[in-house]
Amino acid sequence: MNVIEARGLRKEFTVRAKAGRFRRTSSVVSAVDGVDLAVERGELLGYLGPNGAGKSTTLKMMTGVLHPTAGDLTVCGYAPVPQRRRLAARIGVVFGQRSGLQWDLPLRDSFTLLRHVHRVPAGEHAAALRRCTDLLDLGSFMDTPVRQLSLGQRMRGELTAALLHSPEVLFLDEPTIGLDVLSKQAVRQFLAELGARGDTTVVLTTHDLADIERLCRRIVVIDHGRVVHDGTLTQLHERYGSQRRVTADFAVPVVPGDVSGLPGVTLESAEAARLVFALDSTAEVGDLIARLVTWGTLRDLSIAEPEIEDVISRLYLSPATSIMS
Amino acid sequence: MGFVTATAARQAGRNFFELAAQFRSFATIGFRRYATYRQATVASLATNTTFGFLRSYVLLAVVAASGAGSIAGYSRAQLMSFVWLGQGLIGVVLLWGWNDLSERIRSGDVVMDLLRPQHPVFAYVSADLGRAGYAFATRFLPPVVIGSIVFGMALPTRATTYALGLCSVLLAVLVCFLCRYLVNSCAYWLLDNRGPTMAWMVFSGVLGGLYFPLRMLPGWAMWALWLGTPFPSILQAPLDVISEHGGVPGPAAMLAVQAAWAVVLLAACLLVQRRAERRLVVQGG
Numbered sequence: 093m094n095v096i097e098a099r100g101l102r103k104e105f106t107v108r109a110k111a112g113r114f115r116r117t118s119s120v121v122s123a124v125d126g127v128d129l130a131v132e133r134g135e136l137l138g139y140l141g142p143n144g145a146g147k148s149t150t151l152k153m154m155t156g157v158l159h160p161t162a163g164d165l166t167v168c169g170y171a172p173v174p175q176r177r178r179l180a181a182r183i184g185v186v187f188g189q190r191s192g193l194q195w196d197l198p199l200r201d202s203f204t205l206l207r208h209v210h211r212v213p214a215g216e217h218a219a220a221l222r223r224c225t226d227l228l229d230l231g232s233f234m235d236t237p238v239r240q241l242s243l244g245q246r247m248r249g250e251l252t253a254a255l256l257h258s259p260e261v262l263f264l265d266e267p268t269i270g271l272d273v274l275s276k277q278a279v280r281q282f283l284a285e286l287g288a289r290g291d292t293t294v295v296l297t298t299h300d301l302a303d304i305e306r307l308c309r310r311i312v313v314i315d316h317g318r319v320v321h322d323g324t325l326t327q328l329h330e331r332y333g334s335q336r337r338v339t340a341d342f343a344v345p346v347v348p349g350d351v352s353g354l355p356g357v358t359l360e361s362a363e364a365a366r367l368v369f370a371l372d373s374t375a376e377v378g379d380l381i382a383r384l385v386t387w388g389t390l391r392d393l394s395i396a397e398p399e400i401e402d403v404i405s406r407l408y409l410s411p412a413t414s415i416m417s
Numbered sequence: 418m419g420f421v422t423a424t425a426a427r428q429a430g431r432n433f434f435e436l437a438a439q440f441r442s443f444a445t446i447g448f449r450r451y452a453t454y455r456q457a458t459v460a461s462l463a464t465n466t467t468f469g470f471l472r473s474y475v476l477l478a479v480v481a482a483s484g485a486g487s488i489a490g491y492s493r494a495q496l497m498s499f500v501w502l503g504q505g506l507i508g509v510v511l512l513w514g515w516n517d518l519s520e521r522i523r524s525g526d527v528v529m530d531l532l533r534p535q536h537p538v539f540a541y542v543s544a545d546l547g548r549a550g551y552a553f554a555t556r557f558l559p560p561v562v563i564g565s566i567v568f569g570m571a572l573p574t575r576a577t578t579y580a581l582g583l584c585s586v587l588l589a590v591l592v593c594f595l596c597r598y599l600v601n602s603c604a605y606w607l608l609d610n611r612g613p614t615m616a617w618m619v620f621s622g623v624l625g626g627l628y629f630p631l632r633m634l635p636g637w638a639m640w641a642l643w644l645g646t647p648f649p650s651i652l653q654a655p656l657d658v659i660s661e662h663g664g665v666p667g668p669a670a671m672l673a674v675q676a677a678w679a680v681v682l683l684a685a686c687l688l689v690q691r692r693a694e695r696r697l698v699v700q701g702g
């Protein structure tokens with residue numbers, strides 16, 4: 093049985109705005125517009141889309157805090173809104189912008205409360221907390237009041253709080269938004285570990301492709317409330333020809349050599365000591381670098397993943413869009 | 418173990434002991450939250466004590482002017498009990514300055530309260546009783562001790578008064594909390610919750626027996642307030658029970674009215690919460 097099953101899921105918001113002194117206009121926004129999704133137990137699903145695509149709205153419906161306008165939805169066999177409290181015992185939720193921790197108290201106190209809230213046996217709780225403490229490096233701020241934590245530290249706390257009762261499904265809404273590089277790294281590594289165990293189903297929303305690059309085998313891309321892609325990241329890149337960008341800085345200006353022997357690589361620009369190449373999904377970065385070092389001394393090299401906005405705009409250009417829906 | 422294996426569902430507390438454990442953990446959080454703000458506690462204490470002196474001198478002047486040595490059935494010592502117990506109880510029932518819930522509604526954090534297996538009213542009421550426990554030790558006892566040393570208060574003469582007084586204070590905390598919960602819940606429907614907050618501040622003080630004993634009012638007005646509003650159940654009731662005022666209503670009647678208000682307000686809170694949740698899940702937080 094699928095852990096999450098959505099069929100024709102829709103959510104419309106009525107937005108009222110003042111128009112003139114007395115008149116008010118109301119318009120309907122389709123935040124989620126017919127999403128079909130089946131998620132199996134143990135999957136680590138990346139739910140990707142630009143800002144305003146409808147990611148948070150979908151997660152709110154799945155966790156039972158928002159009522160779908162139409163469509164069928166079950167999570168862990170429950171109808172989320174009518175059976176919210178029963179569902180709450182079986183899922184963990186992190187909403188990037190909201191806090192589930194006790195603001196004024198040391199982080200530790202929030203975890204103790206959650207042990208009782210979810211009736212977790214003491215031994216099991218201690219073991220889970222120890223794991224999270226090790227993996228997320230919580231030790232140094234366990235006794236710091238939550239309000240004094242940095243965003244990255246707080247987010248690591250939120251993740252732990254969502255996981256201590258061993259939920260079957262973990263919903264994470266933009267868990268890396270605004271985090272520093274190190275915290276982002278810690279969160280991704282932690283999720284990779286969790287995903288590798290294959291026991292907890294994870295639904296992760298993000299607008300950052302790098303988040304899910306190595307994490308999620310399955311990626312669902314949503315835009316304007318519609319699923320525009322459901323498959324692997326490689327399939328996504330292949331299908332829509334999204335390009336990575338390699339920027340090479342040389343110690344002294346160089347004359348770019350020939351790259352026609354390297355499949356999928358094109359020279360985008362060359363100005364003095366900086367060369368920029370575009371690589372499609374067939375290109376091998378290693379081969380390009382091997383070629384570059386023969387041209388001169390490399391000072392710096394960076395590889396930029398395609399932006400989600402680029403991928404999406406390509407989705408629209410591509411004729412393949414029509415078969416998705 | 419731990420999050421390695423996703424376990425089968427644990428149902429929300431079903432038996433009494435589990436419920437008690439959950440109550441205790443929410444109460445502990447409530448207690449500790451306030452215990453972290455010692456300076457705030459000291460500041461409130463100083464304010465409550467200062468106003469205790471002011472009110473004492475005003476009421477003593479009224480007694481002296483009346484020439485009878487007592488007003489509305491309160492002896493001079495009973496009046497001092499009324500003032501100083503009242504100054505102590507303000508902090509215990511937390512008459513003013515609680516807008517945690519409306520703030521969470523405004524910021525949207527209230528959504529996280531819905532993602533727990535417990536009913537939000539249960540979680541909030543437990544935390545508030547924990548808070549009241551802390552306030553009893555830090556904000557009730559000091560003014561009462563100061564008042565009895567400086568002005569001489571009437572101490573309970575009957576042993577049962579202590580038990581009845583404790584019940585009455587507990588019911589007062591509950592009634593006051595439920596009122597605050599309702600006032601805060603207005604934020605679900607209003608963008609600006611200052612109106613309900615102001616109304617609550619004015620009515621709870623004037624009509625609750627804080628500024629003057631309600632027994633000074635004509636009988637019909639006093640009864641109208643007791644039965645028609647929850648305000649006397651918050652301060653007047655525990656004050657009269659503990660200071661052993663001999664008139665009608667007696668302690669049993671006052672406790673009964675308090676209990677009735679607690680039940681009515683709890684029902685109202687549950688209803689409002691259901692409406693609010695429905696609004697939230699339809700319109701989005």
Ligand SMILES: Nc1ncnc2c1ncn2[C@@H]1O[C@H](COP(=O)(O)OP(=O)(O)O)[C@@H](O)[C@H]1O
Nearest residue numbers: 105123142143144145146147148149700701702
């Ligand atoms: N409560 C709400 N009322 C009105 N419109 C909303 C509400 N919540 C979200 N929306 C709109 O729905 C769309 C999807 O929002 P959201 O799901 O938050 O996007 P994402 O999380 O992908 O950035 C946006 O256009 C947003 O403005």
Ligand SMILES: [Mg+2]
Nearest residue numbers: 147148265266
């Ligand atoms: Mg969002």
